[in-house]
Amino acid sequence: MTKCLSCLSNTGERRISPGEQIYNGSYWVVEHAYPTGLLGWLVIVLKRHTEALHDLTKEEWSEFAEINYSIMKCIKKVLKPKKEYLCCFSEGKGFKHIHFHIIPKTRAFDEIYSSSRSFMYLKVSERNSISKEKIVQLCSKLKLEIKK
């Protein structure tokens, strides 16, 4: 069985994002994706391991809505995107754990990657990723902003 990479990241055993957690709630954490070709690509990850949306509790859904409200306002202010995508597949190898992607269509976003093609931004090597330094900076900025 493939080890769950989200669980390993959540416990801190093998963190995925080079930046700090942007938000740490009762049921969810918000992190920056890594590696990625798009600065501002965030993930909202469930703290416990489950693989189907129908297994989420009402409390988990409630907090999810609140987090989305806050993070979208925060993204708007800091990254100034035209719009944001929000999606959940949880199908990748090692990534069956429920997580949502927030993909901001910033000025850096290339329209040739619009809609589901945006996942091309996750098909980059660490060498071609947005730098760890930039991600660390953005995470700190978003973390401060989301508390306001």
Ligand SMILES: [Zn+2]
């Ligand atoms: Zn997991």
